[in-house]
Amino acid sequence: MRQEVLLAMLAKEPSHGYQLRARLRDALGPLGDAMNDGQVYVALARLEKAGLLAAERPPWQKDGADRSDRKVYALTAEGQQRVAEWIAEVSWPRPDLAEFHLKLVAAASAGLADPLTVVDAQRRELLRRLRDAQRAAMAEPAGSDAALLLEGIVLRLQADLRWLEACEGSWLHRRSGL
């Protein structure tokens, strides 16, 4: 995940570290569990060093103690500028279609494996993930931010599975043509 995300989550108002984490958790739902708090604080420290964030310690805290949770993080002018650029940027999805495609081509041409077996293995994994994403989506209250994210994952997996179907059809056809 890009560090600009953290900046953008602070754009609404200066926040304590724990408030920032709570906001991420709300938006991500069960996927937020995969987030590592330590990494969030490392990223915040980096952004502070780069001058994109200002962190204010509460006055009663001693100089030496580093209680990231208790600091209040706010965007600097430079940080606000970076967030605006990031929001306007169009990012392209990076599915590794070519890698899988070439795996099938190489498997078939060198006789390394039956491409259909490779397709089957891939489908198993995608279906397991689809099952998990679908169950997680159904468990979310309708209209929640996290439900929308999970729906996106479900749709991506469906697209991948449809492409696998096309791969299966094509390689099946080539095999029977031999």
Added chain:
Amino acid sequence: MNDADTPVLRARGLRKEYGTGEGLVRAVDGVDLDVGAGETVAVMGPSGCGKSTLLHLLGGLDRPSAGEAWLNGRRVDDLGERALARMRRTEVGFVFQAFHLMEELTAVENVELSALLAGRSPRAARRRAEELLERVGLADRARFLPSALSGGQRQRVAVARALSNEPSVVLADEPTGNLDSAATLDVLQLFESLHESGQTLVVVTHDARIAATADRMISMRDGAFVDETRLTGGTTGRLGALAGLED
């Protein structure tokens, strides 16, 4: 008569052939299958792979050319016509892609019909039908004709009908094939709830979403099973990667 170890459905060397000589087609070519009580199994495969024919053989809608099939431990491939019709009525529930509702009958009449045919009293059949429509979320549509219902609602009526005689197994053939994505979601949730209530279910489908509700997925090609996998056993942690939260 069905103990825990007896599969609800069992097939051994099941085969269905059409045509002869050069034109011989093996639609189902030596299938072995066991489906345990309460299990949901999805069969996926390209069109023409034989998955619908398999479902018809399992449900007694068609007879195999060779091989054996059992329902609750009872051999069914060699039953006479009458016994087979009786088995279909009382022990199997069917759900089809095109719903197959009777257009002249209301929702509740469609659902109670199979209970009436199975010899229940009109009063008991009606009560049961109303309960089932409630279960599929259509209590307020009981007096509607199918033509006044959406595709998703029609399929839910069809599922209620399939459950009417408390079948040992529900066999579904592309149940979401004619539905848009919102209606598909309704049917998905309905299948999840059937699954949770312990209903044994076999669904043949193209639709990955409905297949992903199953405990077990079987891939079929050219009439035979080529791959099988258990879908249970969570991987939720890895969903983060799909959302771009991990590298």
